[in-house]
Amino acid sequence: MIELQQITKLFFAGTPNEVKAIDNINFKAKRGHFVTIIGSNGAGKSTLLKAITGVVPVDSGSIKLEGTDVTNLPEHKRAREIGRIDQDPMASTAGEMTIEENLAMAYLRGQKRGLSCAVNRKRTERFAEVLKDLGLGLENRLEVPVGTLSGGQRQALALVMATIARPKLLLLDEHTAALDPKAAGLVMSITRRLVESHGLTTLMITHNMEQALKYGNRLIMMHRGKIILDISEEEKKKLSVPDLIAKFTASSGSAFNDDRVLLA
Amino acid sequence: MESVIISGLQQGLIYGFMALGVLLTFELLGFPDLSVEGTFPLGAAVTARAVVEGVDPLAAVFMGAVAGGIAGAATGIMHTKLKVNNILAGILTATAIYTVMLRTMGRPNTPLLAYDNVFGQVLGWFGQAESQASIILILAVIVMAARVLMGWFLSTDLGLAVRATGSNERMIRALGVSTDTTKMLALIISNFLVGLSGALACQAQGFADVGMGMGVLVAAIASVIIGQTLFGKSKLSIVLTGVILGSIVYRAVLATALRVGLPAEDFKMITAVLVLLALTLPNIALKGRVDSLMPGLLKGINGNNAKSGYRPESVADMGRQEVDR
Numbered sequence: 001m002i003e004l005q006q007i008t009k010l011f012f013a014g015t016p017n018e019v020k021a022i023d024n025i026n027f028k029a030k031r032g033h034f035v036t037i038i039g040s041n042g043a044g045k046s047t048l049l050k051a052i053t054g055v056v057p058v059d060s061g062s063i064k065l066e067g068t069d070v071t072n073l074p075e076h077k078r079a080r081e082i083g084r085i086d087q088d089p090m091a092s093t094a095g096e097m098t099i100e101e102n103l104a105m106a107y108l109r110g111q112k113r114g115l116s117c118a119v120n121r122k123r124t125e126r127f128a129e130v131l132k133d134l135g136l137g138l139e140n141r142l143e144v145p146v147g148t149l150s151g152g153q154r155q156a157l158a159l160v161m162a163t164i165a166r167p168k169l170l171l172l173d174e175h176t177a178a179l180d181p182k183a184a185g186l187v188m189s190i191t192r193r194l195v196e197s198h199g200l201t202t203l204m205i206t207h208n209m210e211q212a213l214k215y216g217n218r219l220i221m222m223h224r225g226k227i228i229l230d231i232s233e234e235e236k237k238k239l240s241v242p243d244l245i246a247k248f249t250a251s252s253g254s255a256f257n258d259d260r261v262l263l264a
Numbered sequence: 265m266e267s268v269i270i271s272g273l274q275q276g277l278i279y280g281f282m283a284l285g286v287l288l289t290f291e292l293l294g295f296p297d298l299s300v301e302g303t304f305p306l307g308a309a310v311t312a313r314a315v316v317e318g319v320d321p322l323a324a325v326f327m328g329a330v331a332g333g334i335a336g337a338a339t340g341i342m343h344t345k346l347k348v349n350n351i352l353a354g355i356l357t358a359t360a361i362y363t364v365m366l367r368t369m370g371r372p373n374t375p376l377l378a379y380d381n382v383f384g385q386v387l388g389w390f391g392q393a394e395s396q397a398s399i400i401l402i403l404a405v406i407v408m409a410a411r412v413l414m415g416w417f418l419s420t421d422l423g424l425a426v427r428a429t430g431s432n433e434r435m436i437r438a439l440g441v442s443t444d445t446t447k448m449l450a451l452i453i454s455n456f457l458v459g460l461s462g463a464l465a466c467q468a469q470g471f472a473d474v475g476m477g478m479g480v481l482v483a484a485i486a487s488v489i490i491g492q493t494l495f496g497k498s499k500l501s502i503v504l505t506g507v508i509l510g511s512i513v514y515r516a517v518l519a520t521a522l523r524v525g526l527p528a529e530d531f532k533m534i535t536a537v538l539v540l541l542a543l544t545l546p547n548i549a550l551k552g553r554v555d556s557l558m559p560g561l562l563k564g565i566n567g568n569n570a571k572s573g574y575r576p577e578s579v580a581d582m583g584r585q586e587v588d589r
């Protein structure tokens with residue numbers, strides 16, 4: 001469970017360039033919920049996820065993860081419970097290191113790292129097992145540097161890395177946006193499978209309206225640092241993309257401006 | 265010919281420790297640590313003072329290496345805690361070390377020929393006389409030990425975190441690792457090796473001098489590049505052994521140059537040109553087809569954005585590193 005209370009984040013506070021990236025947001029997602037997040041460019045979606053991971057410190061408000069207040073914890077101390085993936089396939093994996101080394105690092109998410117051998121038989125067997133479920137044949141390429149994989153393969157591996165240590169929360173920031181439609185579809189189906197099998201609380205930012213409606217059991221829409229729409233699973237099922245756009249226009253009082261939005 | 269080989273081996277092995285240290289920071293951590301120009305002679309100065317004070321040579325060498333490690337920690341604290349840009353932090357340490365060396369030795373140069381040295385001491389344990397060959401044998405054994413330890417460390421959970429700090433700092437932080445800690449650790453290990461290198465150099469040549477650090481960094485970088493060019497860099501184990509062999513080749517080339525009568529004052533220019541060629545030729549030939557398997561040296565040259573490595577910044581910006589998140 002993740003709970004945000006009155007979170008506010010300003011950039012360049014007190015200057016003429018002040019930006020209210022997050023404006024007094026209250027938000028709560030129960031354990032196992034899969035929430036999709038949409039909104040126009042600069043709405044504050046990425047900043048919201050960064051506030052939760054601790055990459056960006058908030059100005060005020062509190063962040064609770066499974067009941068524990070993590071507002072003032074540094075990023076690396078929150079990492080145990082939060083898996084995350086960004087849009088850039090380079091960002092969530094270490095390209096110069098092998099698949100098994102990347103997995104070994106993710107395997108110890110948030111734990112103390114000592115001087116035991118990182119890649120051992122027991123671990124590689126486990127890695128091969130989870131990779132096999134992806135159906136990409138990566139289990140046979142454990143010793144290959146991740147930099148030689150395709151973008152889709154890298155994001156699929158990133159998903160395994162984000163979930164292998166069973167964090168409580170999964171944060172996805174447009175993690176399929178840099179992929180071609182086929183790879184994006186593959187990564188989304190892996191996402192759904194992992195989220196469901198682990199019962200992970202998940203927040204997923206997407207620019208793909210269709211995706212936002214198809215996946216997850218709740219949808220929120222952000223605009224200028226605020227959550228302007230919060231749509232439940234039942235309601236979401238009945239919506240089409242044009243309905244969603246119409247709702248946005250009604251709630252925000254402006255047209256949905258997004259250079260990357262995918263309507264179909 | 266024989267003298268070239270002997271000189272290449274002896275010098276190459278001594279400087280091989282330093283090359284391993286430089287590989288760790290520059291190449292694996294993506295941290296261009298300039299403190300090594302100071303920690304190398306520091307290791308020598310501390311060892312020399314200790315020997316003069318009557319400390320057992322082996323203990324004195326160890327003290328020299330530890331002094332290097334402490335200086336590395338100073339660079340690390342400046343960079344991680346005080347947020348000083350990585351290059352400037354190294355320069356500050358190297359500058360401050362100059363004073364430390366003068367204070368340690370009480371003068372710029374300490375001759376040691378009148379004292380027992382570490383090689384004679386260790387060979388004495390085995391009842392061997394000190395000779396070129398036996399010194400080389402000892403050096404080879406401890407360099408290989410350092411190489412094996414380093415290979416082992418880099419394959420542990422902690423070692424992976426250090427490498428990932430160079431490969432993808434953002435990612436390893438998101439996995440719960442304090443990259444301040446991994447950087448500190450790598451800087452300490454690296455400068456320990458560099459200090460050890462300086463300590464052994466002073467023992468082999470029979471003196472310590474505050475000017476010993478001049479140009480040792482470019483020599484170490486040359487060793488790393490020669491190692492990777494000759495032996496490849498597909499695997500970390502190859503790279504680790506490669507830098508030591510690279511160091512030997514580099515020193516043998518210098519010895520050859522001396523033999524054929526090249527004036528010693530031209531060496532620095534030759535080294536600089538060689539390093540430049542070794543760095544740029546393969547890239548020009550391959551036109552960026554090959555992305556370096558390691559961050560650090562080549563990335564900076566290629567113009568790829570080195571993640572935590574050298575960023576071309578104006579000198580004015582160098583005082584503070586950007587808070588890159």
Ligand SMILES: Nc1ncnc2c1ncn2[C@@H]1O[C@H](COP(=O)(O)OP(=O)(O)OP(=O)(O)O)[C@@H](O)[C@H]1O
Nearest residue numbers: 011012019021039040041042043044045046047048
């Ligand atoms: N590090 C930063 N420094 C200054 N301003 C920032 C920073 N990060 C974000 N902002 C500003 O905060 C606002 C929200 O940005 P954010 O990246 O959260 O938007 P977003 O909803 O993710 O947009 P997009 O859909 O384009 O990814 C923007 O106006 C942006 O310019």
Ligand SMILES: [Mg+2]
Nearest residue numbers: 045046047173
């Ligand atoms: Mg964004």
